[in-house]
Amino acid sequence: xxxxVGIIGAAVTPFKGTWREKTYYDLAQWATREAVxxxxxxxxxxxxxxxxxxxxxxxxxxxxxxAIHGLCGMQNKFGIRISTGGATGAYxxxxxxxxxxxxxxxxxxxxxxxxxxxxxxxxxxxxxxxVIKSIGWSGDSFFEQPIGWSAxxxxxxxxxxxxxxxxxxxKPEITAQISAQLSRQVKTNPIAxxxxxxxxxxxxxxxRMVVYPFxxxxxxxxxxxxxxxxxxxxETALAISRNTGKPVIWITGLGESNExxxxxxxxxxxxxxxxxYYASHKAYExxxxxxxxxxxxxxxxxxxxxxxxxxSMAEFGLVPLGRADALIEDGLMTSGGKYLVNxxxxxxxxxxxxxxSNIMSAWxxxxxxxxxxxxxxxxxxxxxxxxQFTACLILEHE
Amino acid sequence: xxxxKIIPSEYIxxxxxHTVTIDGRQYLISNDAMYTFYRRTKGEFSQFFLALRDERxxxxxxxxxxxxxxxxxxxxxxxxxxxxxxxxxxxxxxxxMNSTPPITYFAxxxxxxxxxxxxxxxIFEGADTAMSVNLYTTTGILVPGMIAxxxxxxxxxxxxxxxxxSDVFCVPTSELSDDQIVKKGLLESEIDWEKPQEPVLPHxxxxxxxxxxxxxxxxxxxIEEMDANERAKKDIAGWKRNIAVRTRGxxxxxxxxxxxxxxxxxxxxxxxxxxxxDDPRTLLDGLAYRGAITDSVIGRKLWISKxxxxxxxxxxxxxxxxxxxxxKG
Numbered sequence: 001x002x003x004x005v006g007i008i009g010a011a012v013t014p015f016k017g018t019w020r021e022k023t024y025y026d027l028a029q030w031a032t033r034e035a036v037x038x039x040x041x042x043x044x045x046x047x048x049x050x051x052x053x054x055x056x057x058x059x060x061x062x063x064x065x066x067a068i069h070g071l072c073g074m075q076n077k078f079g080i081r082i083s084t085g086g087a088t089g090a091y092x093x094x095x096x097x098x099x100x101x102x103x104x105x106x107x108x109x110x111x112x113x114x115x116x117x118x119x120x121x122x123x124x125x126x127x128x129x130x131v132i133k134s135i136g137w138s139g140d141s142f143f144e145q146p147i148g149w150s151a152x153x154x155x156x157x158x159x160x161x162x163x164x165x166x167x168x169x170x171k172p173e174i175t176a177q178i179s180a181q182l183s184r185q186v187k188t189n190p191i192a193x194x195x196x197x198x199x200x201x202x203x204x205x206x207x208r209m210v211v212y213p214f215x216x217x218x219x220x221x222x223x224x225x226x227x228x229x230x231x232x233x234x235e236t237a238l239a240i241s242r243n244t245g246k247p248v249i250w251i252t253g254l255g256e257s258n259e260x261x262x263x264x265x266x267x268x269x270x271x272x273x274x275x276x277y278y279a280s281h282k283a284y285e286x287x288x289x290x291x292x293x294x295x296x297x298x299x300x301x302x303x304x305x306x307x308x309x310x311x312s313m314a315e316f317g318l319v320p321l322g323r324a325d326a327l328i329e330d331g332l333m334t335s336g337g338k339y340l341v342n343x344x345x346x347x348x349x350x351x352x353x354x355x356x357s358n359i360m361s362a363w364x365x366x367x368x369x370x371x372x373x374x375x376x377x378x379x380x381x382x383x384x385x386x387x388q389f390t391a392c393l394i395l396e397h398e
Numbered sequence: 399x400x401x402x403k404i405i406p407s408e409y410i411x412x413x414x415x416h417t418v419t420i421d422g423r424q425y426l427i428s429n430d431a432m433y434t435f436y437r438r439t440k441g442e443f444s445q446f447f448l449a450l451r452d453e454r455x456x457x458x459x460x461x462x463x464x465x466x467x468x469x470x471x472x473x474x475x476x477x478x479x480x481x482x483x484x485x486x487x488x489x490x491x492x493x494x495m496n497s498t499p500p501i502t503y504f505a506x507x508x509x510x511x512x513x514x515x516x517x518x519x520x521i522f523e524g525a526d527t528a529m530s531v532n533l534y535t536t537t538g539i540l541v542p543g544m545i546a547x548x549x550x551x552x553x554x555x556x557x558x559x560x561x562x563x564s565d566v567f568c569v570p571t572s573e574l575s576d577d578q579i580v581k582k583g584l585l586e587s588e589i590d591w592e593k594p595q596e597p598v599l600p601h602x603x604x605x606x607x608x609x610x611x612x613x614x615x616x617x618x619x620x621i622e623e624m625d626a627n628e629r630a631k632k633d634i635a636g637w638k639r640n641i642a643v644r645t646r647g648x649x650x651x652x653x654x655x656x657x658x659x660x661x662x663x664x665x666x667x668x669x670x671x672x673x674x675x676d677d678p679r680t681l682l683d684g685l686a687y688r689g690a691i692t693d694s695v696i697g698r699k700l701w702i703s704k705x706x707x708x709x710x711x712x713x714x715x716x717x718x719x720x721x722x723x724x725x726k727g
Binding site: 020021057060121122123124125126128129130132133135136140142143144146147148149150152153156157160161163164197198203206207208209210211212213215216262263264265266267270271 | 406408409410411418420423425427429430432440443466468470472478496497498499500501502503504505506507508509510512515517518519521525526527528529530531532542546547562563564567633635636637687688689690691692693696709712715719722723726
């Protein structure tokens with residue numbers, strides 16, 4: 001029988017557009033230092049490390065985790081890196097959970113770190129084109145990279161296919177309102193890259209078109225930073241909780257799904273994010289949730305794009321497919337609404353330090369469950385071409 | 399044939415470094431690159447790419463058991479039929495859009511020269527899966543609405559082909575003649591491409607000149623504010639452009655010079671590119687963050703002489719946002 005696993009410590013460094021004062025070595029150690037401090041344990045008490053680092057090119061090193069293992073005090077212990085595109089952080093938590101649930105270890109460090117914006121395009125003298133070029137190496141190298149595949153145009157394909165099926169949904173005024181709301185929510189997140197960048201829906205609609213149908217203020221921003229969690233199996237988690245006085249946040253459900261990367265008959269249905277559907281529903285099943293609309297209170301959702309946030313909420317079963325605009329129109333995610341969606345500001349306003357992002361989301365969900373005395377949260381990570389990969393976790397505060 | 403390098407020289411920085419000062423301490427930043435060259439195996443895809451390059455034919459693979467035709471032929475055995483073998487077959491060069499394609503206006507460093515471009519998935523006649531292709535219009539800049547789900551498109555072959563997916567692209571069949579639509583292996587040079595021509599502005603009335611003078615003074619004020627704004631200055635660090643701006647009521651120049659920007663009453667004698675907008679308020683609104691200049695180009699309210707200068711247009715939009723953010727404090 002598998003063991004229960006919970007989160008007993010967490011920390012996130014500030015997310016910034018660029019960290020000139022630190023390399024990813026120190027960002028990783030900083031988050032680790034603070035996470036073990038939060039758990040009230042010494043790093044020597046941690047049995048294994050799970051690293052979420054998306055992209056070798058960002059860190060400018062293959063196997064970038066090799067250096068941080070010893071720096072984080074994990075020398076001579078188990079260490080493994082997970083890399084699954086945008087879903088790296090969520091899959092890293094999933095992997096760590098599996099090892100602890102199987103009884104291999106009592107405690108684990110789950111560490112995400114990314115140093116994205118050292119990439120620099122000397123032809124336009126700016127970082128962003130080179131950052132997204134680096135991500136562009138993640139597309140299919142035979143059939144899609146040579147014709148300009150990018151993360152944005154790949155997710156836009158999914159969004160536009162959804163809009164073909166549901167032409168009345170994802171209205172521009174609604175996506176603009178969601179972005180503006182996220183910008184208000186980020187104001188209380190002290191580690192956010194855009195903590196004080198509050199925008200109006202009109203400003204969102206006036207921001208430039210980057211990739212149709214995405215405007216600049218509807219897209220996540222690339223960040224640098226690190227996030228760390230300390231996981232423990234039940235007996236150890238409860239002992240640590242008694243010591244710190246902080247409740248254990250239990251990981252009661254997990255689900256993962258990777259779709260086809262090609263489109264058409266027997267391949268991916270471009271109008272759906274079935275990976276979101278399968279992963280969330282597997283997580284509900286594991287957690288014993290029969291009706292997520294009655295159970296889920298907090299959603300920390302990987303909002304690479306506002307439009308995709310809406311589709312993901314529909315795939316989670318929290319709003320009807322084709323009626324995702326009800327999130328705003330029916331007040332489901334507005335202030336005081338049924339769902340607390342991305343209280344951290346999401347990746348659009350808190351920032352997207354890819355390997356660290358979903359781990360930051362779990363940090364935020366844990367904070368919300370404890371601070372607001374709520375019971376259940378859904379944490380989500382999406383990634384790869386055409387929203388191919390998803391991992392979801394259910395967190396519970398008993 | 400012009401020989402080109404795998405990495406164009408403008409992407410390659412000089413060896414060097416610089417420092418930035420943060421909270422009184424210096425930090426070192428070095429120019430660097432992580433490069434690897436390949437002699438890349440095309441393996442089982444070789445016949446597909448060779449058919450594009452040498453024969454101007456489009457191949458797919460058909461499962462010997464279920465009959466599913468995959469284009470491109472991305473596998474040799476069908477995973478849905480316990481790995482039954484597939485065989486290469488030729489498919490038609492006309493198809494329909496599987497879904498509405500995105501249009502990239504802000505491209506990665508590798509594809510800025512190509513923007514704006516569409517990339518979408520086409521189900522060619524005879525195929526069951528969709529192939530990813532670039533999409534263009536023969537009539538100028540591709541804008542939303544031109545190509546949508548179900549639009550019929552035709553595969554076009556580049557004149558110079560190297561055995562890559564970039565050897566082909568698609569245009570709507572509605573822009574081609576019947577003969578062109580049925581012809582297999584149609585070349586880009588066989589199509590009439592609308593040449594970018596600078597719009598001819600009507601002769602100004604006195605009222606147009608009065609509007610221009612008012613708007614020009616507002617543009618000057620905004621650009622002076624940009625030049626004094628630290629965020630906006632960073633947006634154009636290292637960037638240099640001389641821009642001629644023509645409107646119905648008058649013309650002027652905008653000079654971007656490595657972190658500085660200014661307007662000049664005369665258009666520069668050697669402009670890097672030309673911006674033309676009938677109503678100067680179009681540009682003013684963009685600079686004042688009342689709508690993106692990018693959108694004005696897409697919506698054909700503002701014409702630029704070189705699509706590659708979308709990069710500069712983005713910098714204008716970014717500066718407008720930087721100033722707006724600074725005003726908020």
